[in-house]
Amino acid sequence: MPQYKAPLRDVKFLLNEVFDYPAHYASLSNGGEATPDMVDAILEGCATFCEEILSPINHSGDLEGCHFENGNVTTPKGFKEAYAEYVAGGWQGLSHPTEYGGQGLPMSLNLMKSEMMGTANWSFTMYPGLSLGCMNTVMQYGNDTQKNTYLPKLVSGEWTGTMCLTEPQCGTDLGQVKTKAEPVGDGSYKITGTKIFISAGEHDLSENIIHIVLARLPDAPKGTRGISLFIVPKFMVNADGSAGTRNPVVCGSIEHKMGIRASATAVLNFDEAIGYLIAEPNKGLEAMFTFMNTARIGTAVQGVAHAELSYQGALPYAKERRSMRALSGKKDADQVADALIWHADVRRMLLTQKAVAEGGRSMIYHAAKLADNMVNGILEGNQAKYEDYDNQLGFYTPILKGFLTEMGLESANLGMQVFGGHGYIKEHGMEQIARDARISTLYEGTTGIQALDLLGRKVLLQTRGKCIKEFTNEIIGFAKAHAFSGGPLGSMARALIRRSLRWKWSTLRIMLRAAKDRDTVSSSSYDFLMFSGFVMLGYFWLQQAVVASEKLAKGGKETPEFYKSKVQTAEFYFERMLPRADGHRKAMLATSASTMAMDNEHFVMG
Numbered sequence: 375m376p377q378y379k380a381p382l383r384d385v386k387f388l389l390n391e392v393f394d395y396p397a398h399y400a401s402l403s404n405g406g407e408a409t410p411d412m413v414d415a416i417l418e419g420c421a422t423f424c425e426e427i428l429s430p431i432n433h434s435g436d437l438e439g440c441h442f443e444n445g446n447v448t449t450p451k452g453f454k455e456a457y458a459e460y461v462a463g464g465w466q467g468l469s470h471p472t473e474y475g476g477q478g479l480p481m482s483l484n485l486m487k488s489e490m491m492g493t494a495n496w497s498f499t500m501y502p503g504l505s506l507g508c509m510n511t512v513m514q515y516g517n518d519t520q521k522n523t524y525l526p527k528l529v530s531g532e533w534t535g536t537m538c539l540t541e542p543q544c545g546t547d548l549g550q551v552k553t554k555a556e557p558v559g560d561g562s563y564k565i566t567g568t569k570i571f572i573s574a575g576e577h578d579l580s581e582n583i584i585h586i587v588l589a590r591l592p593d594a595p596k597g598t599r600g601i602s603l604f605i606v607p608k609f610m611v612n613a614d615g616s617a618g619t620r621n622p623v624v625c626g627s628i629e630h631k632m633g634i635r636a637s638a639t640a641v642l643n644f645d646e647a648i649g650y651l652i653a654e655p656n657k658g659l660e661a662m663f664t665f666m667n668t669a670r671i672g673t674a675v676q677g678v679a680h681a682e683l684s685y686q687g688a689l690p691y692a693k694e695r696r697s698m699r700a701l702s703g704k705k706d707a708d709q710v711a712d713a714l715i716w717h718a719d720v721r722r723m724l725l726t727q728k729a730v731a732e733g734g735r736s737m738i739y740h741a742a743k744l745a746d747n748m749v750n751g752i753l754e755g756n757q758a759k760y761e762d763y764d765n766q767l768g769f770y771t772p773i774l775k776g777f778l779t780e781m782g783l784e785s786a787n788l789g790m791q792v793f794g795g796h797g798y799i800k801e802h803g804m805e806q807i808a809r810d811a812r813i814s815t816l817y818e819g820t821t822g823i824q825a826l827d828l829l830g831r832k833v834l835l836q837t838r839g840k841c842i843k844e845f846t847n848e849i850i851g852f853a854k855a856h857a858f859s860g861g862p863l864g865s866m867a868r869a870l871i872r873r874s875l876r877w878k879w880s881t882l883r884i885m886l887r888a889a890k891d892r893d894t895v896s897s898s899s900y901d902f903l904m905f906s907g908f909v910m911l912g913y914f915w916l917q918q919a920v921v922a923s924e925k926l927a928k929g930g931k932e933t934p935e936f937y938k939s940k941v942q943t944a945e946f947y948f949e950r951m952l953p954r955a956d957g958h959r960k961a962m963l964a965t966s967a968s969t970m971a972m973d974n975e976h977f978v979m980g
C-alpha cells in the first residue's frame with residue numbers, strides 16, 4: 375500500500391531555486407504574509423496532515439465507499455473526523471479573504487496544498503475542492519447579502535459547496551440544460567429539475583451544503599444564452615446565519631463508480647427548491663466559466679498527484695522484488711536474483727512516472743504564479759492586469775488539464791505494471807490509483823474538449839496563432855542561451871528549439887487547412903494538444919536541468935545527488951519521451967479525410 379510521503383524537497387527546489395517564489399510573493403499585494411518561514415510552516419503542516427490523517431484512510435475509503443440510505447449519504451470511516459481536523463486547521467480558507475475569515479494568502483499556496491492533499495487522498499479532496507468553485511462564484515458574482523450569508527461558513531469549511539451543471543442529457547453541451555427557475559415574487563426562485571454526477575452533492579461532513587445551480591428563467595433564449603446561475607442551500611439560512619429548514623433538494627441516489635469511490639457523486643432532485651439568482655440573468659454560463667481556468671488547473675493537479683503516488687508505490691517495490699539477472703551481468707550477486715530496478719524496461723517505467731510527476735509539478739507551479747497575478751489584478755481593481763494574466767492562464771489551462779491528466783493516467787498504469795500481476799490485486803493499492811486517475815480525463819472538460827478549446831478557441835479563433843508564436847518565441851529565447859553549451863544541456867536545448875519551430879510552422883499549416891476543411895480542427899485537436907504538452911513539458915524540464923546544473927557546479931540548498939538526478943531525469947525525458955511529440959505532429963498534420971470518409975452506416979460491428 376503506497377503510504378504517501380510529501381515530496382517537500384522537490385517542492386522547495388521549485389519554490390526557491392527554479393521559480394523564485396519569495397520574490398514573487400514579495401511583489402504581490404496579498405503576498406506580504408507569505409514569508410519564506412510562513413510558507414515553510416504551511417507546507418510542513420500540510421505534509422503532516424496529508425501523511426498522518428488523509429493517507430491512512432485512502433485505501434480503506436476506496437474499499438468501503440460511500441453509503442446511501444433514504445436520501446442521506448454517509449462517507450467512509452474516518453472521513454468525518456479527517457474533515458473536522460481539516461476545518462479546525464483552517465485549511466479551507468488558506469487563500470480566501472480575511473474579511474470572510476480566510477487567511478488571505480496567495481492562490482498558489484492553495485494549489486500546492488491541493489496537490490499534497492490530492493495525492494494523499496483524492497476522494498477526500500473532492501469535498502473541499504468543489505467548495506472552492508462555489509466560494510469563488512459567490513465571491514465574484516454574489517451581492518453583499520449573499521456574500522455575508524454564505525462565505526464565512528464556506529470559508530471556514532463548516533459548510534461545503536457544489537457545482538451543479540450536468541443533467542442526464544448533457545454534460546459538455548450545457549446549452550441543453552432544462553432545469554427551470556420560476557420567480558416567486560419576493561426576489562427568490564423555485565428551482566425544479568434533476569442534476570446528475572454532482573460531486574459532494576450529499577454527504578455527512580458538513581452542517582449545510584450550498585449548491586450553485588445552472589437553470590433557465592421563463593422565456594429565456596434557447597441554448598447557452600438562456601442560462602442563469604442560482605444559489606440553492608440544502609438548509610435555508612436563518613436570520614442569525616444558522617442552518618434552518620430543509621429546502622426540497624434531495625439526493626435520489628449516488629453513483630457506483632470505477633474509482634474515487636469515497637467521493638459521493640450524487641443525483642440531485644430539485645423540487646421547487648428555493649434559489650437566489652447570482653450574476654446577471656441569462657449570463658450564468660459566462661459567470662460559471664470565470665474561474666474555469668483555475669478549476670481546470672485544480673484538476674490538472676490530479677495528473678501530477680496520481681503519477682506521484684503511483685511512483686511512490688512502485689519505487690520501493692522495484693527495489694525489493696527480485697527477478698532474473700540484469701542483461702549487463704549480475705548486480706546483486708549474493709541474492710537469488712537481481713532487483714527489478716536493475717532492468718532497463720522497469721527503469722523506463724519509473725523514470726516516466728518521475729518525469730511526469732516532477733515535470734508536471736513544475737508546470738503547475740508556473741501556472742500558479744500566473745493565477746496569483748490574475749487574482750492581484752482583481753484585488754487591485756486593475757482590469758488590464760487581470761485580463762492579461764487570465765489570458766496567459768487560458769493558454770496554459772487546456773494543455774495542463776488535457777496533457778497532464780492523460781500522462782497521469784499513463785503513469786498510474788505504469789505503476790501497476792511495475793508490480794506485475796500483483797499490481798492487479800487490490801491489497802497493494804496500485805490498481806486503486808489507476809481507477810482513481812481514470813476520471814481526471816473525463817470531468818471538468820474531457821480531453822477532447824480541452825483539445826478543441828486549445829486548437830479551436832485559443833489558437834485559431836481567439837488569437838489566430840499568436841499565442842503559439844509568443845510561447846514558442848519564449849521557449850526559443852530561453853533555450854538559445856544554452857544551445858551552444860556542451861554536454862546534455864546543449865543537446866536538450868537544441869532539441870527543444872527544433873520542436874518549438876515545428877510547433878509554430880505546424881500551427882500555421884493547420885490554420886490554413888482549417889479555412890477549407892472545418893473537420894480538421896476536431897480531427898487534429900487531440901494530437902495538437904499532446905504535441906503541445908510534450909514540448910511544454912520539455913521547456914519546464916530544461917528549466918529544471920539548467921538550475922540543477924548551476925547548483926551542481928556552484929552548490930545549492932539540496933545535495934549534489936538531488937541535482938544530479940534532476941539532470942538525469944531531464945536527459946531521460948528528452949531522449950525517451952519528447953520524441954513521442956513527433957508522432958503526434960505527423961498525425962496532427964494529416965487531413966481529416968481518413969477520419970471522416972466512412973459513412974456512419976458503415977461503422978458496423980462484426
Ligand SMILES: Cc1cc2nc3c(=O)[nH]c(=O)nc-3n(C[C@H](O)[C@H](O)[C@H](O)COP(=O)(O)OP(=O)(O)OC[C@H]3O[C@@H](n4cnc5c(N)ncnc54)[C@H](O)[C@@H]3O)c2cc1C
Pocket residue numbers: 504537538539540543544545546547570571572573574631639813816817818819820821822823826896
Ligand atoms: C465522478 C464524476 C464527477 C463529476 N462531478 C461533477 C460535478 O461536480 N458537477 C457537474 O456539473 N458535473 C460533474 N460531472 C460530470 C462531468 O463533468 C461530465 O460527465 C463531463 O463534462 C462529460 O459530459 P458527458 O458525460 O455528458 O459526456 P458527453 O458530453 O456526452 O461527451 C461524450 C464524448 O463525446 C465527446 N464530445 C462531446 N462533444 C464533442 C464535440 N463537440 N467535439 C468533439 N467531441 C465531443 C466528449 O469528449 C466525450 O468523449 C462528474 C462526472 C463524473 C463521472
